[in-house]
Amino acid sequence: MITAGLDLGTQSVKAVILKDGEVISRSQAFSGFDPARAAEQTLDEALKKAKMTLNDLDHITATGSGMALATNSNSTISMMGADARAGVYLFPKARTIIDVGAEEARAVKCDEKGIMIEFVLNERCAAGAGTFIEAMARALEVKLEEMGPLSLKAERASPINASCVIFGESDVVTLIHRQESKPEIARAVFDAMADRISSMVHRLGVNPEVVLIGGVAKDVGFVASLKRKLGIDISIPEYPEFAGALGAALTAAGKVQRSKK
Amino acid sequence: MSERPQKEDIEYWRWQEYHRIFSDKKWKNKDLITAGVDVGSVGSKAAIMIDGEVYSWGIMRTGSNSPESAKKALDWAMEGTGLRLDDFKYIVGTGYGRVNVPMANKAITEIACHAKGANYIWGPSVRTVLDVGGQDIKAIRCDETGRVTSFLMNDKCAAGTGRGMEVFADLLKIPIEDIGSVSLSVDEEPPPVSCTCVAFAKTEAVGLLRKGWSKEKVLAAYTRAMAVRMGNLVNRVGLERELVITGGQSKNIGIVSRIETILGVKCLPTPNWRDKGLDPMVAGAIGAGLLAKALYEKERKR
Numbered sequence: 023m024i025t026a027g028l029d030l031g032t033q034s035v036k037a038v039i040l041k042d043g044e045v046i047s048r049s050q051a052f053s054g055f056d057p058a059r060a061a062e063q064t065l066d067e068a069l070k071k072a073k074m075t076l077n078d079l080d081h082i083t084a085t086g087s088g089m090a091l092a093t094n095s096n097s098t099i100s101m102m103g104a105d106a107r108a109g110v111y112l113f114p115k116a117r118t119i120i121d122v123g124a125e126e127a128r129a130v131k132c133d134e135k136g137i138m139i140e141f142v143l144n145e146r147c148a149a150g151a152g153t154f155i156e157a158m159a160r161a162l163e164v165k166l167e168e169m170g171p172l173s174l175k176a177e178r179a180s181p182i183n184a185s186c187v188i189f190g191e192s193d194v195v196t197l198i199h200r201q202e203s204k205p206e207i208a209r210a211v212f213d214a215m216a217d218r219i220s221s222m223v224h225r226l227g228v229n230p231e232v233v234l235i236g237g238v239a240k241d242v243g244f245v246a247s248l249k250r251k252l253g254i255d256i257s258i259p260e261y262p263e264f265a266g267a268l269g270a271a272l273t274a275a276g277k278v279q280r281s282k283k
Numbered sequence: 284m285s286e287r288p289q290k291e292d293i294e295y296w297r298w299q300e301y302h303r304i305f306s307d308k309k310w311k312n313k314d315l316i317t318a319g320v321d322v323g324s325v326g327s328k329a330a331i332m333i334d335g336e337v338y339s340w341g342i343m344r345t346g347s348n349s350p351e352s353a354k355k356a357l358d359w360a361m362e363g364t365g366l367r368l369d370d371f372k373y374i375v376g377t378g379y380g381r382v383n384v385p386m387a388n389k390a391i392t393e394i395a396c397h398a399k400g401a402n403y404i405w406g407p408s409v410r411t412v413l414d415v416g417g418q419d420i421k422a423i424r425c426d427e428t429g430r431v432t433s434f435l436m437n438d439k440c441a442a443g444t445g446r447g448m449e450v451f452a453d454l455l456k457i458p459i460e461d462i463g464s465v466s467l468s469v470d471e472e473p474p475p476v477s478c479t480c481v482a483f484a485k486t487e488a489v490g491l492l493r494k495g496w497s498k499e500k501v502l503a504a505y506t507r508a509m510a511v512r513m514g515n516l517v518n519r520v521g522l523e524r525e526l527v528i529t530g531g532q533s534k535n536i537g538i539v540s541r542i543e544t545i546l547g548v549k550c551l552p553t554p555n556w557r558d559k560g561l562d563p564m565v566a567g568a569i570g571a572g573l574l575a576k577a578l579y580e581k582e583r584k585r
Contacts, residue, residue, distance in 0.1 A: 055493060125483065147440070148482035157482060187482035188441035188450060189324075189418055196347040 027270030030088030104269030110136030170243030319571025322380030325417025349380030400570030402429025415532035443509035466537030
């Protein structure tokens with residue numbers, strides 16, 4: 023059985039192809055101004071890597087904020103549902119899944135089957151998502167991927183207004199004028215974000231094992247801050263940005279199995 | 284009214300810094316001279332009061348150094364008055380940077396100062412003050428003497444604040460002082476945007492413009508959404524007439540008229556500050572100057 027999962031995120035589109043429970047191909051592209059087209063191209067790319075065509079797929083499930091735009095999918099699954107599915111597939115003991123993407127963040131509580139029980143969202147505010155790190159990296163004149171390693175050099179964090187990207191930017195500029203250390207400013211950015219995410223998780227209750235997915239999970243600075251705030255270890259998969267698409271592909275496989283019965 | 288020279292290159296977000304003296308009033312040594320210095324996150328305002336009446340003020344952008352901004356604003360209010368720092372009997376600092384006003388005898392929250400200042404500007408009928416400042420929005424209830432009875436403020440979020448509007452001015456390349464009238468120049472009011480986050484607006488607005496929306500329509504949709512937020516805050520604190528708006532956004536006609544529509548009440552009209560009226564942006568500094576007088580008199584009685 024071969025299925026595909028498409029995750030139409032606010033910043034990038036991800037595709038995962040699953041064959042008999044194993045991921046055989048992944049592909050990613052920027053959403054741009056035409057996410058539907060980006061989704062088609064990403065799926066084509068993933069199929070090419072797997073040496074397959076659209077006809078080989080038994081089912082395609084879409085997820086992500088732009089899932090309604092997907093033209094080639096057979097079904098959709100909520101982002102929280104996809105998170106839960108993928109989290110438990112990757113780490114069978116996972117009960118709390120934290121997904122931090124470019125423009126959204128959420129925490130999902132799930133059972134041992136990967137079924138979502140409850141969730142908390144941070145939406146419509148850039149301060150709790152990847153955009154925050156991007157904006158602060160720009161203000162600091164540091165490359166996005168350098169932010170994490172830079173922050174790990176700091177012993178303490180500078181004081182910044184962390185609840186709003188717009189105010190955070192002005193604070194960073196002020197701190198630079200005062201010649202505060204860049205690592206300390208970078209650490210402040212991650213501590214602030216981790217604070218928001220951790221308070222979101224606490225509203226659900228911190229049930230181990232805690233899994234972190236989404237593009238921001240690749241940032242070592244954020245991971246270090248979040249571990250400090252939550253005070254427990256966090257599991258991170260090898261390809262955290264593809265977890266949503268993986269959850270969708272798993273959902274697709276479930277649908278095929280059920281229809282065969 | 285004197286103006287500061289503006290830079291050559293266009294900075295759409297930059298608003299007018301200015302100072303004013305009511306020169307028909309003269310001060311004498313025996314007068315009770317006080318000052319209020321309101322160091323906001325975006326603007327620093329200083330008002331000089333003679334026997335509890337406004338004499339002069341200065342408004343300028345807050346720099347990265349709060350004590351320096353406080354000093355500059357007060358210096359500007361003093362410019363051309365012949366007053367010296369020694370002449371002040373009492374100075375109250377207020378605003379976001381109030382603990383950093385070095386010449387102040389006391390610091391008082393801007394909530395108390397705005398209520399007091401609004402009472403002075405508009406009179407005793409004011410019961411609800413919506414203060415829209417550079418980084419926060421406060422809905423304040425007060426009694427006929429300008430004393431605060433309750434208040435609510437938003438979390439630190441740029442949506443609807445002066446700083447947020449500056450970002451829009453830059454983004455859409457519309458001078459900040461025209462933002463309000465431009466937002467009202469649409470034939471039909473578009474629905475408010477669902478997401479008010481100013482950081483996201485930077486990308487979303489570009490998307491809307493690409494879809495063929497005019498600048499005016501984009502601005503109208505955002506201004507509407509911001510006004511809805513402010514209206515909700517006023518409703519939560521409980522609207523009682525008369526309603527007035529203070530802070531820099533009191534000059535944004537796009538915000539003011541939409542709040543009136545949303546709440547179904549007219550605000551007391553903003554004084555003609557360009558001519559002889561009192562600028563509602565200075566309400567906090569005026570209130571601080573009035574509280575300075577009251578505190579001085581109280582201390583002398585002891």
